[in-house]
Amino acid sequence: MPDHKPLLGCVADDFTGATDLASMLVRNGMRAVQLIGVPGGDTPVPEADAIIVALKSRTSPVAEAVAQSTAALRWLREAGCQQFFFKYCSTFDSTDEGNIGPVADALLRELGDDFALACPAFPANGRSVYQGHLFVGTRLLNESGMEHHPLTPMRDADLVRVLGRQTEGKVGLVPTARVQAGVAAMREAMAALRTEGHRYAIVDAVSDSDLRVIGEAAAEHRLLTGGSGIAMGLPENFRRQGLLPTRGEAGELPAVEGPAAVLAGSCSRATLAQIAAARESLEVLELDVLATPEAGALTQQALDWAATRLATQPIVIAASAPPEKVAALQEKLGRDAAGALVEEVLAGVAEALVGRGVRRLVVAGGETSGAVVSRLGVRQLRIGAEIDPGVPWTLAEGHGEEILLALKSGNFGGRDFFREAFRKLP
Numbered sequence: 210m211p212d213h214k215p216l217l218g219c220v221a222d223d224f225t226g227a228t229d230l231a232s233m234l235v236r237n238g239m240r241a242v243q244l245i246g247v248p249g250g251d252t253p254v255p256e257a258d259a260i261i262v263a264l265k266s267r268t269s270p271v272a273e274a275v276a277q278s279t280a281a282l283r284w285l286r287e288a289g290c291q292q293f294f295f296k297y298c299s300t301f302d303s304t305d306e307g308n309i310g311p312v313a314d315a316l317l318r319e320l321g322d323d324f325a326l327a328c329p330a331f332p333a334n335g336r337s338v339y340q341g342h343l344f345v346g347t348r349l350l351n352e353s354g355m356e357h358h359p360l361t362p363m364r365d366a367d368l369v370r371v372l373g374r375q376t377e378g379k380v381g382l383v384p385t386a387r388v389q390a391g392v393a394a395m396r397e398a399m400a401a402l403r404t405e406g407h408r409y410a411i412v413d414a415v416s417d418s419d420l421r422v423i424g425e426a427a428a429e430h431r432l433l434t435g436g437s438g439i440a441m442g443l444p445e446n447f448r449r450q451g452l453l454p455t456r457g458e459a460g461e462l463p464a465v466e467g468p469a470a471v472l473a474g475s476c477s478r479a480t481l482a483q484i485a486a487a488r489e490s491l492e493v494l495e496l497d498v499l500a501t502p503e504a505g506a507l508t509q510q511a512l513d514w515a516a517t518r519l520a521t522q523p524i525v526i527a528a529s530a531p532p533e534k535v536a537a538l539q540e541k542l543g544r545d546a547a548g549a550l551v552e553e554v555l556a557g558v559a560e561a562l563v564g565r566g567v568r569r570l571v572v573a574g575g576e577t578s579g580a581v582v583s584r585l586g587v588r589q590l591r592i593g594a595e596i597d598p599g600v601p602w603t604l605a606e607g608h609g610e611e612i613l614l615a616l617k618s619g620n621f622g623g624r625d626f627f628r629e630a631f632r633k634l635p
């Protein structure tokens with residue numbers, strides 16, 4: 210057993226989500242380390258207060274997502290963690306089959322527990338939950354652009370219903386009024402739902418103060434499920450118990466020299482706008498995947514284009530496309546094959562760019578980040594300062610070379626994110 214024990218063990222269903230959560234914990238005074246993939250039995254337990262295992266399980270077959278998540282949880286328990294967190298997307302990305310419901314069910318079973326809250330709210334990034342309905346900015350989830358997501362189109366904003374379709378457990382609601390009545394009222398509301406036989410409580414949250422109430426009310430929960438927002442209040446629970454010293458924000462990373470690049474595979478509205486903005490100040494290549502649906506040719510095209518530009522300035526290579534183009538490619542190849550083709554191309558480009566000396570890399574999109582980080586053979590990420598809420602610079606460890614990576618969730622970041630990222634390098 211390790212002589213230092215982590216407190217919080219987290220399983221994230223994608224890589225950008227994992228850095229988002231790690232960043233939230235770091236900002237609130239926990240030392241956090243992100244591990245890539247299910248750790249093996251011989252993986253040393255990092256010296257950290259929180260460990261986040263990043264999986265690429267959001268869109269994998271249900272059985273695979275359940276098996277990997279359960280294996281990650283077992284490792285985290287063995288490492289000594291006391292409380293557990295299942296991190297999914299702040300836009301609740303999933304399908305009627307899963308994977309949020311089945312994975313949460315399996316984690317509860319593994320912990321011998323029968324109740325967990327579910328809350329994807331992240332007001333700093335415009336995600337709020339009101340009367341169980343998820344809003345992105347001022348729009349309901351199903352009118353936010355997420356209804357066009359290439360892999361997990363979200364066509365229902367009622368999370369009680371959405372989660373209800375993914376689990377045989379009963380799903381209830383803790384509404385805003387209960388949350389805003391404070392920690393004791395919220396605990397009562399959750400206890401009542403549990404007594405009535407509910408397995409999950411969707412919890413409303415529209416502000417950071419709601420998130421802190423939720424964090425405190427769940428201090429004794431073995432498992433929390435949600436976006437990074439509800440992790441905001443967790444470090445304080447451990448401090449209150451005397452288990453966590455008061456620390457300032459952690460997160461100093463070394464400067465790393467070398468050419469810089471952005472690889473974008475997210476087709477979210479935010480990423481599409483960021484690519485458009487990047488055209489004003491950076492060199493941008495937009496791959497036409499529909500015209501050339503062939504991985505080798507697209508990769509070569511990107512590398513030829515990059516060759517003459519890389520030495521002088523940050524470059525942006527994007528496969529991202531608006532909904533009608535995504536739909537056309539999916540019609541041609543099938544949904545999963547279309548996604549896999551683009552991921553293969555961007556992972557191949559990343560590998561070749563790093564081979565050519567790139568050491569500062571921004572990747573847009575969770576699935577895309579999963580493909581890139583896995584191809585680079587990165588095992589662990591140290592978390593640095595945030596560029597925008599939920600998107601920190603990180604230092605990739607285990608690759609051999611030091612590489613700075615920023616894994617941007619599709620919908621996160623301001624319009625000028627790509628330029629800002631290189632202005633805010635460690």
Ligand SMILES: Nc1ncnc2c1ncn2[C@@H]1O[C@H](COP(=O)(O)OP(=O)(O)OP(=O)(O)O)[C@@H](O)[C@H]1O
Nearest residue numbers: 359475528530535548551552574575576577618619
């Ligand atoms: N032109 C395209 N046509 C079809 N699919 C595409 C195209 N470009 C990218 N994709 C696929 O769309 C998916 C986008 O998912 P990804 O998780 O990377 O972004 P996101 O969902 O916006 O980000 P996040 O998960 O961080 O919110 C990937 O599988 C990617 O390969």
Ligand SMILES: O=C(O)[C@@H](O)C(=O)CO
Nearest residue numbers: 225226229298299575618
């Ligand atoms: O919660 C979010 O929106 C992000 O951390 C994420 O999971 C994107 O894939």
